[in-house]
Amino acid sequence: MASYRIAGNTGEWEVVCGLEIHAQIISKSKLFSAAATEFGGEPNSQVSPVDAGMPGMLPVINRFCVEQAIKTGLGLRAQINRHSVFERKNYFYADLPQGYQISQYLEPLVGEGTVYLDMPDGEVIPVGIERLHMEQDAGKSLHDQEPGKTYIDLNRSGVALMEIVSKPDIRSPEQAGAYIQKLRSILRYLGTCDGNMAEGSLRCDINVSVRKPGAGLGTRCEVKNVNSVRFVMHAIEAEATRQIELIEEGGEVIQETRLYDPRKGETRSMRGKEEAHDYRYFPDPDLLPLIVENDWVERIKADMPxxxxxxxxxxxxxxxxxxxxxxxxxxxxxxxxxxxxxxxxxxxxxxxxxxxxxxxxxxxxxxxxxxxxxxxxxxxxxxxxxxxxxxxxxxxxxxxxxxxxxxxxxxxxxxxxxGLKQITDTGELEAILDKVIAENPEQVQQVKDGNQKVMGWFVGQAMKATGGKANPKMVNELLRKKLG
Amino acid sequence: MAVDKDTVAKIAKLARIRVEPEQQEALTQELSNILRWVEHLGELDTDGVEPMTSVVEMNLKMREDEVADGRRQNDIVANAPESKHGFFVVPRVVE
Structure with missing residues (x-):
């Protein structure tokens, strides 16, 4: 397949993308608490004191969530790390009552793997997986309920997520779309995530950079908040085009987080809000390292669809x-x-x-x-x-x-x-054909003069006369006998 | 390692703790002292020593995937300065 290129004033450009996908794990209860994960419940009705960040509460990990993440890792043909560590990612936001998200950083549960893209022309493209780690989801903020106020619902707070990070192996919007669809398909086969982008159980951040074909990697920008396959494809094109124009005008791409605006079809900088981001990761003292025994992995493997x-x-x-x-x-x-x-x-x-x-x-x-x-x-x-x-x-x-x-x-x-049964009775078909032949002497003469196309016309007439019920093979044979 | 006033201001901002300018000098001294004290640990040779994650030999405790909590909306928002229709209500967080 021809490589995807964007034409600029200084020649053609190549797009390089890596995707970070947040996939909500299918489980009954949350990653570190026994509250329910169901979508669409009454606000704050599926919240335990752990999820609300109450002082003194301790997280206890959900074994099934770990199993789901391991299963997904196996589905991505990835390395399962026998030793992984939960760390605290510290930041303040109204929907994160703990003041930190429990995530994995230096030692994720799943390492490198591969996803194969099925392109429409039959080509199969491998995309490397960098890692998969487990983490907690945050709550939900509603900004449009009352002027000057934000409403917070913590039902989603603490729900288990898998963050699946690809290598920068994606080279076009089409490949990015195929990657999401393939990943979604694998997750749904495994039953580890329902893949519903509209409900937010699959969310996507995109890293985009551009370069002249064959050159080293350019500076990337991260585009957040892209919640459909179509938008992901649009966002990549919009962001790559912006970077190319910037560079060709003598500017420089600054590594930053940007937001995709589907209505305007463009990305815009989130700079300013980002400057304070310094997550100060450190191992969560409430949790011991996660040790995964070999036989557990083998049991999960044996159970894979x-x-x-x-x-x-x-x-x-x-x-x-x-x-x-x-x-x-x-x-x-x-x-x-x-x-x-x-x-x-x-x-x-x-x-x-x-x-x-x-x-x-x-x-x-x-x-x-x-x-x-x-x-x-x-x-x-x-x-x-x-x-x-x-x-x-x-x-x-x-x-x-x-x-x-x-x-x-x-x-x-x-x-x-x-009465749609095919007419396969020779006598009945012959009678119909005889009638068609008798009514069209001119066309009969044409066939006799060697015009084979008119033969097809006769077949059509016979089908028409029988309402499509004549067996076309028999009509052909009989006609050849009668007119040949 | 010693910290400077700017680092103290940054740490305070990240931790959402208000530190008045006249407090900065004292805190800079205090934090630098703490760090210098912790740095003594660096004198030990820990090459080839596994990091200790717990004082007792035990594995991470796990629970089964069962719903056994929640359904107490009123308790959850009970301490909130403001709540409506079961939501926490906070000053608008501008996106």
């Missing part, structure tokens, strides 16, 4: 699918399962075409998820069976599918009810 990369490989090998179709089908575990149910005992490629074509098309058009679709795997399978045994033609099958989607009826019932 088949992940998207392996599933994709299997779909390519076992079902003979192309890399792109396989990638689309495995992106969501539910979709992959649905496909396998449809393909089971049937022609795998036809099944893939129908699932990615008609079925996804209908889903997108209706704006529904798989579990809300009025046609299930068994119903789609029945339709494919009717095609396979020549009960209906492919053309009619599409009409039947539409009817199924609208009414929720089964394919067999619709075919029966509307």
């Amino acid at each position: 088949e992940l998207p990369d392996e599933k994709k490989q299997r779909f390519i090998q076992d079902y003979g699918l192309g890399a792109y179709d396989a990638g689309v089908l495995v992106a969501e575990r539910e979709t992959a399962d649905f496909y396998e149910d449809v393909a089971n005992g049937r022609d795998a490629k036809t099944a893939a075409n129908w699932v990615t074509g008609e079925f996804f098309g209908a889903m997108n058009k209706a704006g529904v998820d798989l579990d809300e679709a009025p046609v299930n795997a068994a119903m789609l399978g029945e339709l494919l069976d009717l095609m396979a045994d020549n009960t209906i033609s492919g053309r009619i099958a599409k009409d039947v599918f539409e009817e199924m989607w609208e009414t929720g009826k089964k394919a067999g019932a619709i075919v029966e009810e509307k």
